[in-house]
Amino acid sequence: MKNFRLLTLTIAIISIAVMIQCQNKQESDTANSVDIVSAMEKFHTLLRPLQHQAVPNNDIRAIQTNAGKLQTLAGQIQDASLPESLKEYRQKIEKLTGELFEASKALNAESDTLSDEKILAKFATVHDHYEALAEVIYTLDTVQ
Numbered sequence: 001m002k003n004f005r006l007l008t009l010t011i012a013i014i015s016i017a018v019m020i021q022c023q024n025k026q027e028s029d030t031a032n033s034v035d036i037v038s039a040m041e042k043f044h045t046l047l048r049p050l051q052h053q054a055v056p057n058n059d060i061r062a063i064q065t066n067a068g069k070l071q072t073l074a075g076q077i078q079d080a081s082l083p084e085s086l087k088e089y090r091q092k093i094e095k096l097t098g099e100l101f102e103a104s105k106a107l108n109a110e111s112d113t114l115s116d117e118k119i120l121a122k123f124a125t126v127h128d129h130y131e132a133l134a135e136v137i138y139t140l141d142t143v144q
Contacts, residue, residue, distance in 0.1 A: 034076060034079075034080045034081065035080055035081050035082070035083060036077060036080040036081065036082055036083075036086070036093070036097075036137060037083070037137065037138075038080070039073070039076045039077040039079075039080040040077055040080075040130075040133070040134060040137060042073055042076065043070070043073040043074060043076075043077055043130065044130070044134075046066060046069055046070060046073060047070065047126070047127065047130055050062060050063055050066060050123065051127055055120065055123065055124075058116070060116045060119050060120070063107075063111065063119055063120075063123050064111040064112060064119065067104075067107050067108040067111040068108050070104045070107065070108065070126060071101070071104040071105050071107070071108040073104075074097075074100050074101040074103075074104035074105075074126075075101055075104075077097050077100060077101070077133070078094075078097040078098065078100070078101045080097075085140065086137065086140055089136070089140055092136065093133070093136065093137070096129070096132055096133040096136060097133060099129045099132075100126070100129040100130055100133055103122070103125045103126045103129045104126050106122060106125075107119070107122040107123060107125075107126055110122065
């Protein structure tokens, strides 16, 4: 009987330790996750001056210099968490974030080897994918 109590107590202690560890991991994951709207705002902070200053002034160097940052921020958008109001649109949003990331990745990978016209075209593709995603996110997030 004494061994049974010791075994039960040991199992209870292990169970409590596992539950605490799982709860801590879940809280940590939530604290470390960035919501998609915040990630998109960071991306737009970089995208906007490129679109409205670098492109009209044909400042290809500014686009080349920031291509890696655009890719990094697009990756953060792709990895960002969705608010409850958008979870039912997860599949569409994942498609759009994937397209934005791939466009940013292509711009970054080739920005040092392409002609100015092709860099501008690839940048325009990044911008267009961001706009398509923004239309969905901001429309759905405010409608909900």
